[in-house]
Amino acid sequence: MxxxxxxxxxxxxxxxxxxxxxxxxxxxxxxxxxxxxxxxxxxxxxxxxxxxxxxxxxxxxxxxxxxxxxxxxxxxxxxxxxxxxxxxxxxxxxxxxxxxxxxxxxxxxxxxxxxxxxxHNRRFWPSMQALRAIAASGELGTILHVEGHNSNENSQAITQGWRLSPEESPGGGLTGAGLHVLDGFVSLLGPARQVYARLSERAAGPPPLDTATLAIEFVNGVSATLATIRATPFYWRVHMFGTKGSAEVLDEGTMVLRTSGGAPATTRYPAVNTLTAELAAFADAVERKQPFPVPEADVLATLAAFEAALQSMQSGHPVACHMAYQ
Missing domain, CATH: 3.40.50.720 (NAD(P)-binding Rossmann-like Domain)
Known part of the structure; x- marks a missing residue:
């Protein structure tokens, strides 16, 4: 125990x-x-x-x-x-x-x-686990681009507290919601080389009305775009494009596979409690059964891209990620 x-x-x-x-x-x-x-x-x-x-x-x-x-x-x-x-x-x-x-x-x-x-509990979504497996298998051919989106209207109910602080949650919805997508990208593609980001603020709120958009270049040559909005109903999308096909995750249990000449094939996976799953993985790591499945290198790579995005929002220019990932 x-x-x-x-x-x-x-x-x-x-x-x-x-x-x-x-x-x-x-x-x-x-x-x-x-x-x-x-x-x-x-x-x-x-x-x-x-x-x-x-x-x-x-x-x-x-x-x-x-x-x-x-x-x-x-x-x-x-x-x-x-x-x-x-x-x-x-x-x-x-x-x-x-x-x-x-x-x-x-x-x-x-x-x-x-x-x-x-x-990073969305690492444990069955659909994202399946997407990582398909990407690693080579089924999609050479990966060229990934698109991602995470909207989360939880901010509509938050009228005070640290989650509204620019110091605690900078970059609009990037810290609370968009970071899930960014971590998903890193789990699929590895570290980023450069980020060009923009924060568009309609109203300070509360609740805040803003959008964060990122254009990312990864070390392996893949490009990506990411958008996150705090004030609209929940929406998730991670869509990976390759030379032989594409795979699109739409929520915790849904993935759509598209291949040349074929009709889109939708797969639905059984729901799991992802918080329980990540705590079980934590227990495994504490008991030295297996490492926690969000490795240190990925956490640092995600934060290097996150930090570059925040700097880009301030400067208005593309920003290279931490030199350790060049």
Whole structure:
């Protein structure tokens, strides 16, 4: 049994607690949440004791791992503190807003001999797993281009808090929603070489009305475009184009395959609880059964492209990604 504490009991932190109930190797027993009054009922319902602080949890010898669903700017300090305390770490994406900070976190966990797993839960979508398999098989021929989109109207319900802060969530919808697509691109294509990005802001809100668009060149020569909108109903699309065909993922369980001379073939995959799946993968990594399936190199490559996108939005010019990926 891996005894865990969770920091952050907002919408996503609560979803992680409930998802962990489907993984018998993880038992969340303690929670850290500044809004103790708002969290009291949830903690009582899930048999969680509220801790005074994360430091209190890290000093508890009965806690083996911490799950972090906290504001992005807190991740670096929290991850490094957890590593120094010998705790295994699961941290929600984005791990950091800067590539260099993420590299420091991975180094701290590696030096401490603990796992650092980053919660890119859409890696566990059956449709995206199938797309990676098709891309790797060569069935699509030479990959030339990928298009991606993620819209998520959750921001319509957010009128205050850190998720609306340009410091915590820069780049419009890129941090909260678009980063899922960017990580999907990296999982398919590897690191990016250059990003040209634009943030178009219609109204500051709340809720904010903006669009983020990216044109990306990958090291392997593939081009890509990405768009994300915070204020429209949920929509997901990752469409990979090759010389022999294309494959388009439309949601968690739907993929459309197109080949020359043939009718489009739609495949639908059984639904899975992706949060439970990623927590099961975290347990596997803690038990040293297999590495967490979102490797450090991919996390850093995604953040290198993300950081370049933010710089491009400011400068209005294409920006090369971190030199480690040239």
């Amino acid at each position: 891996i005894n865990c504490a969770i920091a952050g009991l907002g919408r996503w932190g609560r979803a992680l607690v409930e998802a962990a109930q489907g993984e018998p190797r993880l038992r969340i027993t303690r929670a850290v949440e500044p809004d103790t009054g708002g969290a009291a009922g949830f903690c009582a319902a899930h048999d969680l004791s509220l801790a005074a602080s994360l430091d209190d949890v890290l000093a508890d010898p009965t806690i083996d791992a911490v799950l972090l669903a906290t504001p992005h700017s807190l991740h670096k300090r929290q991850v490094i503190a957890a590593a120094r305390a010998g705790k295994q770490v699961f941290c929600e994406k984005p791990l950091a807003l800067r590539h260099g900070d993420a590299a420091e976190m991975f180094a701290a966990c590696r030096n401490a001999g603990v796992t650092l797993a980053v919660g």
